[in-house]
Amino acid sequence: MLQLVTFSTLNGVLYGMLLFMMASGLTLIFSMMGVLNFAHASFYMIGAYFGFEISRRIGFWPAFFIAPVLVGLVGALVERFGLRRVHKFGHVAELLFTFGLAFVIEELVQMIWGKLPVDYRVPPSLDFVAFRLFDTTYPAYRMFMLAVAVAMFVFLLLVLKRTRVGLIIQAALTHPGMVAMLGHDVPTVFMSVFGVGAALAGLAGVIAGPALVTQPAMAALLGPILFVVVVVGGLGSLAGAFVASLLIGLIQTFAVAINLSMGDVFGPAVANAFGDLGRVTVAQIAPIIPYLLLVLVLIFKPTGLFGNRES
Amino acid sequence: MTPALSLQDVRKNFGPTEIIRGLTLDVMPRERHAIIGPNGAGKSTTFHLISGRIKPSSGSIRLNGAEITGMAPYEINRRGLSRSFQVTNIFPRLSVFENVRCGVLWSLGYRYSFWRFVDKLRDANEKAHAIVEEIGLGARRHAPAGILTYAEQRALEIGVTIAGGADVVMLDEPTAGMSKAETEQAVALIRKISEGRTLVMVEHDMSVVFGLADRISVLVYGQIIASDTPQAIRQNKAVREAYLGEEAH
Amino acid sequence: MSTGVKHFIAFAALAIILIALPKVFVSGSAHTMMSLMGIMIIFALSYNILLGQTGLLSFGHAVYYGLAGFCVAHAMNYIAREKIGVPLPFIPLIGAFAGLFFGALFGLISTRRAGTVFSMISLGIGELVASSALILRSFFGGEEGIPTNRTKFPPFFGYKFGPQIEVYYLIAFWCFVCIALMYALTRTPFGRMCNAVRDNPERAEFVGYSTQRVRFIAFVFSAIFAGVAGALATINFELMNSQSLGAGQSGLVLLMTYVGGVGHFIGPIIGGVIITFLQISLSDITKAWMLYFGLMFILVVMFSPGGVAGWLALHQPLLKGGRIFRLIPAYALALVPMAMLAAGLIMTIELAHRMLVDAQSDGSVMKLAGWTVDAAKAQPWMLAIGLLVCGALGLKLAWPKVREAFAAQSAEVAQ
Numbered sequence: 006m007l008q009l010v011t012f013s014t015l016n017g018v019l020y021g022m023l024l025f026m027m028a029s030g031l032t033l034i035f036s037m038m039g040v041l042n043f044a045h046a047s048f049y050m051i052g053a054y055f056g057f058e059i060s061r062r063i064g065f066w067p068a069f070f071i072a073p074v075l076v077g078l079v080g081a082l083v084e085r086f087g088l089r090r091v092h093k094f095g096h097v098a099e100l101l102f103t104f105g106l107a108f109v110i111e112e113l114v115q116m117i118w119g120k121l122p123v124d125y126r127v128p129p130s131l132d133f134v135a136f137r138l139f140d141t142t143y144p145a146y147r148m149f150m151l152a153v154a155v156a157m158f159v160f161l162l163l164v165l166k167r168t169r170v171g172l173i174i175q176a177a178l179t180h181p182g183m184v185a186m187l188g189h190d191v192p193t194v195f196m197s198v199f200g201v202g203a204a205l206a207g208l209a210g211v212i213a214g215p216a217l218v219t220q221p222a223m224a225a226l227l228g229p230i231l232f233v234v235v236v237v238g239g240l241g242s243l244a245g246a247f248v249a250s251l252l253i254g255l256i257q258t259f260a261v262a263i264n265l266s267m268g269d270v271f272g273p274a275v276a277n278a279f280g281d282l283g284r285v286t287v288a289q290i291a292p293i294i295p296y297l298l299l300v301l302v303l304i305f306k307p308t309g310l311f312g313n314r315e316s
Numbered sequence: 317m318t319p320a321l322s323l324q325d326v327r328k329n330f331g332p333t334e335i336i337r338g339l340t341l342d343v344m345p346r347e348r349h350a351i352i353g354p355n356g357a358g359k360s361t362t363f364h365l366i367s368g369r370i371k372p373s374s375g376s377i378r379l380n381g382a383e384i385t386g387m388a389p390y391e392i393n394r395r396g397l398s399r400s401f402q403v404t405n406i407f408p409r410l411s412v413f414e415n416v417r418c419g420v421l422w423s424l425g426y427r428y429s430f431w432r433f434v435d436k437l438r439d440a441n442e443k444a445h446a447i448v449e450e451i452g453l454g455a456r457r458h459a460p461a462g463i464l465t466y467a468e469q470r471a472l473e474i475g476v477t478i479a480g481g482a483d484v485v486m487l488d489e490p491t492a493g494m495s496k497a498e499t500e501q502a503v504a505l506i507r508k509i510s511e512g513r514t515l516v517m518v519e520h521d522m523s524v525v526f527g528l529a530d531r532i533s534v535l536v537y538g539q540i541i542a543s544d545t546p547q548a549i550r551q552n553k554a555v556r557e558a559y560l561g562e563e564a565h
Numbered sequence: 566m567s568t569g570v571k572h573f574i575a576f577a578a579l580a581i582i583l584i585a586l587p588k589v590f591v592s593g594s595a596h597t598m599m600s601l602m603g604i605m606i607i608f609a610l611s612y613n614i615l616l617g618q619t620g621l622l623s624f625g626h627a628v629y630y631g632l633a634g635f636c637v638a639h640a641m642n643y644i645a646r647e648k649i650g651v652p653l654p655f656i657p658l659i660g661a662f663a664g665l666f667f668g669a670l671f672g673l674i675s676t677r678r679a680g681t682v683f684s685m686i687s688l689g690i691g692e693l694v695a696s697s698a699l700i701l702r703s704f705f706g707g708e709e710g711i712p713t714n715r716t717k718f719p720p721f722f723g724y725k726f727g728p729q730i731e732v733y734y735l736i737a738f739w740c741f742v743c744i745a746l747m748y749a750l751t752r753t754p755f756g757r758m759c760n761a762v763r764d765n766p767e768r769a770e771f772v773g774y775s776t777q778r779v780r781f782i783a784f785v786f787s788a789i790f791a792g793v794a795g796a797l798a799t800i801n802f803e804l805m806n807s808q809s810l811g812a813g814q815s816g817l818v819l820l821m822t823y824v825g826g827v828g829h830f831i832g833p834i835i836g837g838v839i840i841t842f843l844q845i846s847l848s849d850i851t852k853a854w855m856l857y858f859g860l861m862f863i864l865v866v867m868f869s870p871g872g873v874a875g876w877l878a879l880h881q882p883l884l885k886g887g888r889i890f891r892l893i894p895a896y897a898l899a900l901v902p903m904a905m906l907a908a909g910l911i912m913t914i915e916l917a918h919r920m921l922v923d924a925q926s927d928g929s930v931m932k933l934a935g936w937t938v939d940a941a942k943a944q945p946w947m948l949a950i951g952l953l954v955c956g957a958l959g960l961k962l963a964w965p966k967v968r969e970a971f972a973a974q975s976a977e978v979a980q
Contacts, residue, residue: 041681087867094870097622100684101823102866104624108816109859116853116921225812229692232685240682281701289700296693300674303686307677367771389770399771407764410757418761421754422773428782430755435568437754480772 008139013259019147021254022154026209027227028234028246029161030202033174036241037198039096040088043103046228047110048203052076052210053219054118057125065128073208080203084196107224115221122220150212157208165243174198233295237302239312248310253295260291318381320345320484320514321366321397326375328358328365328538335361336372337538343484343531345380348515350525353535354558359518360402362535363488366516367399368392379484394422398482402489402518404469406476408462412453415461415472417444419479444479451475451505467498471505478509485510487517491524503527526550534558576745583737587730596729602841603736604797607743609821609833611790616819617827618751619783620763621676622684625691626791626818628671629664631810632694633792635704636663638711638805645717652721657739657796664792665785672784676777679766683780691815698807710806713799726800736797743790748830750786759783817844820858824865826872835873853918860910886978895963895970902959909952916940916949 031045055075059068083106091098126132127146135145165171173194217223234253238245266286302309319342328336335358343349351359364370366377368389377385384392398419407415420440426432435441448457451471456464461472470490478485490506491499503524506515510528519525525532526546533543536558542549549555583603587596608630615621640659644651675686698705705711716727724731750756758779761769766776799805808814817840825836840858847854869876883889912933919931919940929941938945 035681041685087863090867091870094866096681097620098866098870100622100681101819102863104816104819105859105863105866109856109863112853112856112859116856116918119922229688229812233689236682236685236689240685281703285700293693293696293700296689296696299686299689300693303674303677369767388775389767390773390775393771393773401768405765405768405771407761407768409764410760414757414760418757418769419772421758426754428755428758428774428778430750430753430782430786432754433749433752434754434757435752440754476768476772 008141009262011138012141012143013262014255015143015151016147017255017258018251019151019154019254020258021251022151022158023209023213024231024234024254025247025250026154026157027206027231028238028250029243030205031231031235032238032241032243032246034199034202035235037174038195040099040103041232041235041240042199042202043100043228044083044107044110045103045202045206046224046231047107048076048080048206049210049213049227050114050221050224051079051110052207053125053214053223054114054123054210055207056211056214057118057123057219060125060128065130069211072211073204076207076210077200077204080207081196081200083203084199088199089192089195107228111221111224118221120221122218125214125219127215146216150216153208153212157205230295233299237299237309239309242309242311245309245311253298256294256298257291260294261288263287317344319343319378320347320380321516322378322381323362323366324376324378326362326365326377327373328361328370329373335538336365339375339535339538339540341533341540341543343514343516345483345514346512348510348528348530349517350529350532351516351518351535352520352522352525352532357535358538359535360488363399363486363518366392367397367486393480393482396482397484397486398477398480399486400473400477400488400490402492404466404473406461406469406472409460411458412461412464412472413444413448413457416447416475416479417441419476420444420447420481423480423482447475447479450509452501467494467502470494470502474502474505474509478513482513484514484516487515487519489518489520491519491521499524576741579744580741583741586737587733593729596733598841598845600729600733600736600801601845602838603733603740604794604801605818605821605837605841606740606834607790607797608794608818609825609837610744610747610830611787611794612818612822613827613830613833614747614750614759614783614787614790616822617829617832618756618763619759619780621679621780621783622687622819623675623815624684624688624812624819625694625815626687626787627810627812627814628691628694629667629788629791630795630798630814630818631698631805631807632667632795633660633663634795634799634805634809635711636660637796637799638713639704641713641715641718641799642711645714650719653715653718653726653800654721654735654738656800657793660792660794660796660799661789662792664788664790664795668785668788668792672781672788676780676784679776679780688812691810691812695807695811698810705807706805708806710804712804715800715803732801736801739793739797743793744834747790751830755779755782820862824861824872826874826876826878828871829874829878832872832874839873851915851918852922853914856914882978883974886974888974888978891974892967892970895967899960899963899967902956902963904956905952906956906960909949909954909956912945912949912952916945 027045027049031042034040034042034045052072055072056065056068059071087102087106088099091102127144131146131149133145134142135148136143163171165175230253234249235246237253238247238249264286266284268283269286321341321343323339323341326336326339327334339358339362351362353359361370365372368384368387368391371386375385376383379392379395379397382395384395384397407418410418417434417440420443421427421434424437424440424443426434426437426440448454451474453464453468453471453475456468461469464472470493474487474490477487487506491502494502499521506517506528515528517528529546531544532546532549533540534549534552534555535541541558542552542555544552586599590596590599608626611629612623612626615623615626637656637660641656643649671690675683675690678686699707715732716725718726726732726735751759758769758774761772762774762776762779769776769779795805795809798809821836821840822833823836824840825834826832843858844854847857851857865872871878880889880892883892915931915933916938919929923931924940930937930939932938933945940946
């Protein structure tokens with residue numbers, strides 16, 4: 006039991022931090038530009054595939070640094086030549102544009118790398134056991150992922166609290182629409198924010214690719230959960246996104262580990278009374294738990310845990 | 317007589333700053349009441365508090381004697397209070413006529429009705445038609461509201477506001493940004509539509525205020541420092557010091 | 566002409582078209598396609614109650630189509646088993662009730678918020694239902710879905726609805742009814758307030774309307790009509806499976822509605838017809854058809870946000886003014902680079918697809934519009950890229966002329 010709790014906590018925090026790497030970029034883009042980037046998880050996927058392609062040619066470590074930069078560039082190009090054009094048609098058009106983009110990216114990835122998962126492996130330099138606890142080993146690569154995610158978190162915190170850019174971003178978070186008043190070159194600011202957000206998602210993809218599965222569906226699988234995170238946390242709130250990321254990371258990891266059904270707990274009579282619902286295990290419903298959480302949060306606090314904005 | 321609108325010690329703070337600091341005000345039925353005051357005094361905030369756009373931190377607001385504090389805008393509107401906006405706030409893709417008709421529908425009891433054709437509602441259409449004529453936009457009836465000129469949009473703003481037949485009408489800077497000729501037209505329109513109604517308005521143009529208002533309240537730093545007839549306000553020493561002195565040059 | 570007469574003529578024309586179409590396109594595959602078009606028209610129009618009329622962008626509209634479809638599949642099996650004397654043409658009403666029920670249930674949650682948050686909630690509920698469908702196997706039938714049989718019903722005026730043509734007329738009837746009802750809905754006080762809430766939710770609150778209530782009612786109506794569409798789909802395919810309530814189907818209805826045009830009532834009808842046609846015919850021609858759909862969607866969002874209907878409406882004054890033919894030279898001029906651009910793009914995609922996907926199994930030689938081409942050679946690629954570059958440059962030169970011509974003719978008409 007203690008073993009399960011320890012490892013699930015560790016994995017849950019890891020998954021949560023990974024979610025936050027993407028949710029933070031998504032939140033920053035939304036706060037400053039008013040666009041909820043539907044294609045954000047697609048940048049994560051591109052990151053994983055770029056990582057795979059570069060590591061098999063020149064190694065994992067160059068990929069670790071190059072791939073996020075490339076993804077950031079792709080993001081900046083998307084903003085410059087796509088999003089900026091639809092900006093004048095309003096937020097619905099912007100959301101629709103990124104929706105179409107996510108679709109096209111998935112199709113392109115399928116075309117270039119195939120429908121099956123690619124063989125993106127943990128690099129040999131990180132392929133060892135980090136520690137052993139209650140007879141179970143924990144891979145070093147996961148510790149590395151956690152370290153990267155935490156480092157990124159600290160970096161983001163420092164940028165926000167200690168730099169001029171951070172001040173502008175904070176101003177934008179609390180008073181959306183004020184960035185323009187500050188006299189900055191708004192189109193360039195937008196392009197940079199979008200690019201950096203995409204690069205963060207790309208970095209998450211590079212490090213998550215080997216641990217999870219690098220496949221064309223990875224964006225479609227993760228995207229909706231990402232949106233659950235930002236809505237549950239409260240759209241536009243970084244603190245909310247952080248808490249919601251960890252919450253969902255932990256809940257889902259624990260749920261996967263619990264192989265109990267209502268029938269197991271209350272006996273077969275209950276199981277039969279509820280039909281399918283009585284027989285499914287908690288682990289089986291793990292994929293829908295984030296969405297149940299979303300519904301619950303909306304019933305009791307429609308603005309999200311930390312949100313105060315209406316739309 | 318019960319005041320049409322009555323505010324008792326209303327307060328509103330945004331974070332640590334108190335914007336409205338114990339505002340007390342009575343507006344009598346059928347009175348044209350103007351609220352004046354320097355920029356940042358809290359005039360627009362007062363309007364938002366009364367009309368339900370924002371909720372007061374404390375205090376009580378009554379409409380015709382009934383408590384409306386903290387109600388949603390639509391609930392307050394259904395009780396007979398209607399307001400216009402400082403920044404034009406209309407339905408840009410609907411036509412002028414349809415803008416006004418949207419303002420008429422609820423008061424005639426059509427609510428969320430989906431079993432009647434809106435074009436067949438004789439009373440709603442006649443009333444909307446009359447209002448469109450009254451605000452002088454008869455010729456522009458079918459134009460989408462979004463393409464009207466500024467002055468036309470301001471007139472439509474007033475039209476939508478009075479369409480529901482509210483007995484308390486609140487106008488937020490109805491002549492802001494208008495030329496002299498346009499302002500004169502607007503004043504004539506306001507005089508006409510406020511007949512038999514209670515009017516509360518915020519206005520910067522002193523000639524408009526002193527020309528229209530029966531009573532004037534002066535709002536400074538979130539408090540009413542005087543509330544009286546135009547004549548008395550002109551003579552009021554505190555007002556002159558706090559406000560009019562600067563304006564009168 | 567009064568509006569009443571205009572409407573009568575329009576709906577009479579619609580009825581005649583719906584009746585006459587199978588006589589014009591007589592093949593079995595045409596009947597199958599037209600049946601699907603009828604279903605998709607209802608589905609897309611129901612979606613536009615949200616997006617076009619009320620300004621609510623949903624990413625989970627297929628939930629109501631699919632859930633109603635499953636309810637109808639179970640109901641049909643039950644009715645057939647218990648020999649209850651309900652004829653098949655009344656079955657879509659069950660779909661409508663199912664749509665009403667689930668629309669009200671999920672609408673209570675989703676319509677608490679508007680804007681982007683509404684979109685995200687609709688996405689979340691869509692995922693919730695789609696994932697649940699894979700868990701609750703006895704209701705959703707797992708991967709296979711729930712099969713049913715439409716011929717096990719008492720005959721309706723002698724019709725057993727076995728042949729596709731009879732199903733077509735069943736769908737056409739309901740399509741006509743739903744179009745008429747949804748059009749009527751736009752002309753009610755409620756329909757107008759939907760537009761008001763779309764345009765300016767804040768002001769709608771200040772003329773006495775609860776925007777949340779308006780959103781909720783609109784949501785329920787759209788779910789009812791989506792339910793009818795789902796019921797007809799179950800009858801048509803004699804099967805309902807969990808794909809029909811998933812993200813793909815929700816994306817499809819968004820694509821149809823948006824490409825057709827959200828700003829006009831007729832837009833989703835156009836979109837339903839075009840996209841269904843492309844979906845069926847493109848998937849036979851090219852394996853990369855999903856990519857084409859995605860690109861088409863992005864292009865419409867970027868360059869013609871009013872969709873096909875919006876583009877047509879732009880030309881209506883010119884048509885009335887009798888000056889539309891004056892645009893022909895300018896359009897013809899722009900058409901050449903556009904065609905080059907399209908040909909270059911299609912060629913690039915097809916060549917790339919061949920090399921990346923099929924080359925290992927089937928070799929690099931392929932057929933492109935009748936020609937045999939070797940995708941491994943440089944020439945076809947150079948041609949494709951040449952077409953792209955020339956097309957892009959040509960369009961850049963020609964487009965200002967189109968704008969000029971359009972502005973000039975519009976100005977003349979306005980005078």
